[in-house]
Amino acid sequence: MTGSVKQIVILGATSAIAEATARIWAAQGARLVLVARDAARAEIIAADLKTRGAADADVVALDCAKADAEAELGKIVSRLGRLDILLLAYGVLGDQQALEIAPAAAADMIRTNFDSAALWCLAGAAILEKQRSGALLAIGSVAGDRGRQSNYLYGATKGGLALLVEGIAHRLAPLGARAVIIKPGFVDTPMTAAFSKKGPLWAKPEAIAAVIARSAEKGGPVVYAPAFWMAIMFVVRNLPWAIFRKTKL
Amino acid sequence: MATSVALSFRERTDVLSWGRVVRHSQLVANPRFADELPALLLDAGSRTKLAVGLRRSYGDSCLNGEGALIEMGGLDRFVSFDSQTGRLRAQAGVTLSEILRIVTPKGWFLPTTPGTRFVTLGGAIANDVHGKNHHRVGSMGNHVVALGLLRGDGERLTLNPAQFPEMFCATIGGLGLTGIIEWAELQLVKVGSAYFDVEVIPYDNLDAFWALAQDSAERFEHTVAWTDCMAQGANAGRGLFSRANWSTDGVYSAHSDDTWKTIPIDLPSMALNRLSVSAFNALYFWLNAAKTGTRRQHYSTFFYPLDAILNWNRLYGRRGMLQSQCVVPFGPHREAMRALFDEIARSGQASFLAVLKTLGDIPSLGLLSFPRPGVTLALDFANRGVETLRLMDRLDAIVREAGGAIYPAKDGRMSAESFRASFPRWEAFAELKDPSMNSDFWRRVAQ
Numbered sequence: 030m031t032g033s034v035k036q037i038v039i040l041g042a043t044s045a046i047a048e049a050t051a052r053i054w055a056a057q058g059a060r061l062v063l064v065a066r067d068a069a070r071a072e073i074i075a076a077d078l079k080t081r082g083a084a085d086a087d088v089v090a091l092d093c094a095k096a097d098a099e100a101e102l103g104k105i106v107s108r109l110g111r112l113d114i115l116l117l118a119y120g121v122l123g124d125q126q127a128l129e130i131a132p133a134a135a136a137d138m139i140r141t142n143f144d145s146a147a148l149w150c151l152a153g154a155a156i157l158e159k160q161r162s163g164a165l166l167a168i169g170s171v172a173g174d175r176g177r178q179s180n181y182l183y184g185a186t187k188g189g190l191a192l193l194v195e196g197i198a199h200r201l202a203p204l205g206a207r208a209v210i211i212k213p214g215f216v217d218t219p220m221t222a223a224f225s226k227k228g229p230l231w232a233k234p235e236a237i238a239a240v241i242a243r244s245a246e247k248g249g250p251v252v253y254a255p256a257f258w259m260a261i262m263f264v265v266r267n268l269p270w271a272i273f274r275k276t277k278l
Numbered sequence: 279m280a281t282s283v284a285l286s287f288r289e290r291t292d293v294l295s296w297g298r299v300v301r302h303s304q305l306v307a308n309p310r311f312a313d314e315l316p317a318l319l320l321d322a323g324s325r326t327k328l329a330v331g332l333r334r335s336y337g338d339s340c341l342n343g344e345g346a347l348i349e350m351g352g353l354d355r356f357v358s359f360d361s362q363t364g365r366l367r368a369q370a371g372v373t374l375s376e377i378l379r380i381v382t383p384k385g386w387f388l389p390t391t392p393g394t395r396f397v398t399l400g401g402a403i404a405n406d407v408h409g410k411n412h413h414r415v416g417s418m419g420n421h422v423v424a425l426g427l428l429r430g431d432g433e434r435l436t437l438n439p440a441q442f443p444e445m446f447c448a449t450i451g452g453l454g455l456t457g458i459i460e461w462a463e464l465q466l467v468k469v470g471s472a473y474f475d476v477e478v479i480p481y482d483n484l485d486a487f488w489a490l491a492q493d494s495a496e497r498f499e500h501t502v503a504w505t506d507c508m509a510q511g512a513n514a515g516r517g518l519f520s521r522a523n524w525s526t527d528g529v530y531s532a533h534s535d536d537t538w539k540t541i542p543i544d545l546p547s548m549a550l551n552r553l554s555v556s557a558f559n560a561l562y563f564w565l566n567a568a569k570t571g572t573r574r575q576h577y578s579t580f581f582y583p584l585d586a587i588l589n590w591n592r593l594y595g596r597r598g599m600l601q602s603q604c605v606v607p608f609g610p611h612r613e614a615m616r617a618l619f620d621e622i623a624r625s626g627q628a629s630f631l632a633v634l635k636t637l638g639d640i641p642s643l644g645l646l647s648f649p650r651p652g653v654t655l656a657l658d659f660a661n662r663g664v665e666t667l668r669l670m671d672r673l674d675a676i677v678r679e680a681g682g683a684i685y686p687a688k689d690g691r692m693s694a695e696s697f698r699a700s701f702p703r704w705e706a707f708a709e710l711k712d713p714s715m716n717s718d719f720w721r722r723v724a725q
Contacts, residue, residue: 045310045352070311077355081380219310 034084035059036109038102040093040149041119043070045218046168049238050116055083059113062105064089093119094141098148099155106156114245115153117146117167120187122221128182135182142186147193150208154197157206164245165201165208167194171253173212174262177278187212191251198250209249213237214258287322287346296591297336298598299661300690300718302343310352312369312460316432319458319714322346326716327430329458331371331398335405336601337690338718339453345716348458350400356380357461364466365423370400370459375535375585378577382532386466387577389421393633395533395582400459405687406451406647410500410522410581413638415467417649419450420640425462430714434460439643448710451644453686455720457712470526474500476575477521480567484515484615491636491653494521500580505632506559507622507657515619517634518566522580533578555628584631594660600690602670603648603656605637606682611653614680618655618673625669629657645707648685648700656688667691686719697723 037054039047042063051061055078063078065071068090075086091101106112120142128135150167157163172180173188191210198208215221215231232255240254253259265278287305294301305325307318319327326345333340341347350371357367361384366377374388375395381387390409392402403425408417415421424438427449435457437446449456477498481487487503494501498521505517584590591599606614615634622629632655639651657673659666674684674696683700684692698704708724 043311069313073311073355073357076357080356080359219308 035113036106036111037114037116038062038064038105038109038112039116039118040064041117042088043067043074044118045234046213046216046237046241047116047118048074049234050118050241051078051083051086052081053238053242054114055079055081055086058082058084060084060109061086062089062109063087064091064093064101064105066090066092093149094145096145098145099152102149102152102156111160111163112153112156113163115149115157115163115165116241117149117153117165120146120168123183125178125180125182138182139186142183143189146186146190150190150193150197154201154208157201157208158204161204161206163206165194165197165206166241166244167208167210168241169194169210169212171212171214171258171262175266175273179278195250207249209244209252211237211241211244211252211254212258212262213240213254214261287318293341293347294333294598295337295340295690296334297600297661297690298591298594298596299600300338300341304341304343305346306349307346308349308352312353312428315348315428315458315460318348319428319430319432326714327458328715328717329370329400329454331401331404332373332396334394334397334401335687336599337686337688338722339405339686339689339720340401341718342716343718344721350398350458353460354398361386364468365463366466367461367463368399369461370398370403372399373397374399374402375533379532379535381466382472382577383530385468385530387469389465389467390415390418391581393582394585395578396585399462399464400454403450403459403462404452404454406642406644406649407687408637408649410502410635412640412649413495413501413636414499416638416640417451417642417647419643419647421465422450423463423465425449426460427457428460429457430712445710447643448645448707451642451647452707452711453646453717453719455707455711455715455717457715469524471524471529472531472577473525473527473529474522474575474577474580475525475572476580477572478566478570479519479521480516480563480570481519482513482516484612484619487515487517487519487634488612490519490521494519495636495638497521497523499523501635503634504562505634505655506563507619507629507632508556508559509563510623514623515615516563517632518563522575525574531576533576533582555630558630594658597661597663599658600661600666600670601656601658601688602673603654603685603688604673604677604682605648605650605652605654605685606677606680607650607652610680614676614682615653615655617676621669621672621676622657625672627659627662627666627669629659632657645703645710646686646701648683648687650683652682654685656685686723689719692723694723 037059043065061083063071071088075088078086123138153165169191170187172184173191194208194210217231237254244252287307289303290306291303293304328342329348329350330340353369353371355369359366364386392407402418406417406419427435500522503517503519509516634655636653637649642649678699684696
């Protein structure tokens with residue numbers, strides 16, 4: 030039953046980017062497991078993916094931020110028989126200024142974006158290592174490339190996740206398995222509903238999804254989405270402190 | 279991402295209808311899930327709401343400046359598709375383009391389609407759209423098996439012609455004013471191919487068109503004519519009559535949206551003027567007249583030639599374009615069409631794309647449905663302000679005189695008088711309209 034059908038697990042499957050990516054894989058006939066807190070929403074997406082060509086689409090109702098990653102992923106993969114792609118797509122943005130004066134909320138955000146994500150990545154890495162195949166894909170952010178006053182808490186969680194995934198890629202490289210951190214720039218999703226989304230820097234979730242799906246096949250371990258963010262972040266990272274400290278970024 | 283971020287309406291100045299004439303800011307929300315809709319209906323204070331799709335309506339029927347818009351494009355999921363029976367159920371924001379990409383490879387097709395595939399399922403129903411096969415199958419509403427309607431008070435109704443027939447008929451062609459269409463189920467049609475056998479026949483004047491239309495209706499499922507309404511005298515009404523049947527070769531290749539060309543900027547307003555349009559029309563006529571006979575054409579080329587350029591409406595410049603589509607009942611149709619063509623030629627205003635088609639006698643279900651037996655003419659005019667509006671008023675008068683109707687989906691300026699004459703059941707519709715829904719169009723013509 031498995032054969033050449035790709036076995037894919039998506040964490041945070043109701044996010045706009047995750048759903049757009051799942052559609053690409055559905056059209057290729059993949060078998061998908063959608064992990065999400067909101068089972069009702071995930072079921073709606075699952076029905077859609079099956080109509081779009083997925084070999085199957087199952088829902089696992091789970092709060093990824095709180096779940097026992099190793100145990101839960103183990104259960105899912107034992108049902109699938111194999112793990113070809115694990116996509117980690119959940120995360121919260123948070124309001125930097127509000128988080129600075131609310132340590133409990135800041136801790137929550139760090140637990141969700143980094144602590145729990147790291148454990149899912151490690152659980153996935155262990156499986157891929159044993160299989161000697163498959164890809165771990167995690168959605169990071171360009172915000173993780175340099176600490177900026179406006180968004181450094183979120184940036185720190187995503188920057189940390191990037192280092193972790195890069196390390197896993199290094200660990201898996203000799204075995205033929207892969208890990209990629211995908212760093213989107215500005216994306217027009219409900220997560221960024223509060224921003225005015227104009228200008229050439231804003232991308233649609235579909236554009237990010239195409240980069241993610243490609244990353245499952247090749248490239249990495251660090252991929253910017255869209256690619257031009259690599260150039261932008263090169264400049265941002267290398268801006269001398271004397272100049273950077275005066276910016277409002 | 280996994281977190282639920284509060285959705286609210288944002289003020290936007292870049293939300294235009296397809297004609298790009300009406301320009302004022304709109305409050306817009308972009309939900310992704312149906313469970314967000316009840317809260318959105320209560321949000322933004324006492325403002326009325328209007329669910330909209332891809333805003334391919336030309337004028338103001340998809341805008342709600344004093345209220346707020348709920349863009350349905352994020353609810354774009356298929357619910358189910360049975361490739362044995364051809365029953366398709368999907369959320370309202372799914373586009374016809376996406377539907378075709380899924381169903382065509384399995385041998386099915388939309389029962390009918392307008393001239394663009396970039397409309398949503400909800401929009402196609404709310405405007406009861408018709409296509410080149412109207413004389414055979416009627417309009418979209420004739421093929422809706424059921425639909426889900428969310429009323430402003432939060433009530434969710436499943437409508438079909440047997441259950442809640444009144445509300446069903448108000449919602450078909452109801453311009454989104456009876457509530458939010460959340461999903462719909464369509465009966466698709468089985469086709470023999472993704473290709474057509476198309477015959478293009480040049481004709482010299484309106485009389486020749488009538489003869490061709492009559493001769494073709496029985497034998498061809500799809501008929502339409504492109505008309506050069508800049509031609510004058512003996513050539514008035516000349517054009518290219520196109521008639522087609524589905525091929526039977528069993529090649530079921532869906533279209534691709536990968537090759538879109540886009541117009542990156544608004545062209546200068548003068549780019550489409552009387553001379554350039556006349557020249558284009560004449561060239562188009564002679565080029566096509568030279569290659570007559572039957573040709574094989576993919577459905578994407580046959581139905582959607584303009585979709586090859588994603589935003590062709592920007593050709594008309596920043597002032598935008600005005601569309602006018604009317605239908606004139608059989609009987610006075612010959613005289614009325616002649617009068618319309620004379621009026622356009624006399625005005626000296628150029629219409630780039632004039633489309634002429636006979637509609638059949640399958641009754642439209644909607645209280646505000648546009649299609650009815652007769653002849654329909656669609657025209658577009660670059661917006662030259664008062665001059666253009668006056669011409670269109672004169673055209674409306676001819677249509678009213680002949681007992682015809684103007685198409686709300688194409689309209690941004692018809693008078694209340696024209697609307698009420700076009701849709702004699704409008705007061706029955708007004709009874710069923712949801713008080714918490716409204717549009718710029720409805721405020722203009724009915725309130």
